[in-house]
């Protein structure tokens with residue numbers, strides 16, 4: 001079952017509608033993002049991305065610097081809105097059991113469009129559309145209140161540079177995302193304590209972020225994201241700032257947590273070894289285009305082009 005589905009998503013930065021359409025027309029003719037930038041002055045973030053992320057999968061997004069990874073992940077919590085396309089999310093999916101959907105947790109104020117879209121000659125697109133859950137909503141159609149609710153109840157993010165609030169203690173940082181829930185401080189802190197335990201930091205609740213190592217700070221960041229119990233976890237180069245040994249430990253911990261939690265995780269990395277280790281499937285971006293999605297084995301044995309093959313060869 002698909003949890004998140006990007007349908008024909010394109011993003012042209014700093015261009016109005018007409019300007020963006022010009023850039024999109026050049027991309028449709030096959031021009032690459034560097035040429036489009038040279039010819040029009042506009043940066044291509046993404047072009048015509050069709051991607052289905054399954055419920056409960058750990059899906060890596062890979063690519064060189066500037067290929068569009070951050071642009072893609074930021075669409076999923078709508079930190080960025082696309083120039084074109086739709087983003088479908090099944091907000092009824094429950095993380096602990098992704099197969100189970102609960103209609104009571106639907107984001108309100110959302111439009112639902114379960115009608116199949118027009119037939120398309122692209123087989124990948126057709127397959128993705130057929131799999132779209134009937135209860136998926138186009139998150140671009142959410143009004144402000146529904147978007148706020150979507151962000152609070154469906155999606156959490158772990159950042160590369162941790163994003164902890166320096167003047168708050170560890171436990172206050174972890175409990176921060178729960179402040180909008182109707183809970184007492186002691187209830188919030190109890191949940192935060194549980195998640196600090198889960199990430200292996202049981203005795204540091206009264207410390208401040210700058211008293212912790214980078215690895216510990218990122219464990220706090222992870223605990224904060226998990227404490228909200230949201231089914232979708234977005235991780236933007238979350239382990240890239242860490243030393244190799246600590247990074248490997250956090251990768252192991254993430255895999256161990258994922259075994260139990262069954263989140264839908266979108267994990268950005270530019271490191272193929274990390275992608276192969278943690279990703280059930282990997283999507284490879286190049287110049288804002290999605291080149292290939294597959295399991296590590298599929299990418300290794302059937303690379304779509306030289307770019308993918310070079311990534312897979314570079315794996316240590």
Ligand SMILES: Nc1ncnc2c1ncn2[C@@H]1O[C@H](COP(=O)(O)OP(=O)(O)OP(=O)(O)O)[C@@H](O)[C@H]1O
Pocket residue numbers: 013014043044045063064065066067068069070071072270
């Ligand atoms: N705010 C912005 N304004 C203009 N162009 C942008 C903006 N953000 C990203 N871009 C451009 O969009 C393209 C994709 O950038 P993005 O940051 O998504 O790539 P990335 O793969 O995450 O790169 P990195 O690994 O370096 O973070 C790049 O050409 C970048 O210059």
